[in-house]
Structure formats: structure tokens, C-alpha cells
Amino acid sequence: xxxxxxxxxxxxxxxxxxxxxxxxxxxxxxxxxxxxxxxxxxxxxxxxxxxxxxxxxxxxxxxxxxxxxxxxxxxxxxx
Numbered sequence: 001x002x003x004x005x006x007x008x009x010x011x012x013x014x015x016x017x018x019x020x021x022x023x024x025x026x027x028x029x030x031x032x033x034x035x036x037x038x039x040x041x042x043x044x045x046x047x048x049x050x051x052x053x054x055x056x057x058x059x060x061x062x063x064x065x066x067x068x069x070x071x072x073x074x075x076x077x078x079x
Contacts, residue, residue: 043075051075 051071055061061070 043072047075048072 052067061067
């Protein structure tokens with residue numbers, strides 16, 4: 001009977017390893033704001049050119065420069 005108590009009170013080796021893993025309970029580091037904004041704030045030249053073209057064709061455009069700046073603003077804002 002004494003042998004059963006000693007075995008029952010010991011945790012198994014598997015559960016001991018899993019519960020004590022240092023990586024398991026660590027927090028995931030957040031991405032830096034600079035890295036996220038760098039990915040989102042840079043529309044490509046072709047994207048801006050295409051949007052400026054559609055602005056000019058819509059009838060609501062202005063000069064080529066104004067269409068370009070408007071297209072860049074819209075793409076950076078995520079419109």
C-alpha cells in the first residue's frame with residue numbers, strides 16, 4: 001500500500017517536461033510599429049500610376065500632378 005502512494009504522488013515525466021518548458025508560457029513579442037507601418041505605407045509606383053489613371057478617367061480628376069497626389073493619398077490611407 002505504501003508503494004501505491006509514492007507512485008500516485010509523483011507526476012509523470014511527460015507532464016513534468018511539458019509543463020516546465022520555458023517557451024510554452026512565454027509571450028509572443030509584438031511587431032514593432034515601425035515595421036508594420038513600413039509595410040503598409042509604401043504603395044508601389046505602378047499602383048499609384050494605375051489609381052491616378054482611373055481618377056483621370058472618372059471625370060473627377062484634375063491635372064496629372066493632382067491626380068497622382070490624390071492617388072497616393074488614397075492608397076496610403078487604404079481607400
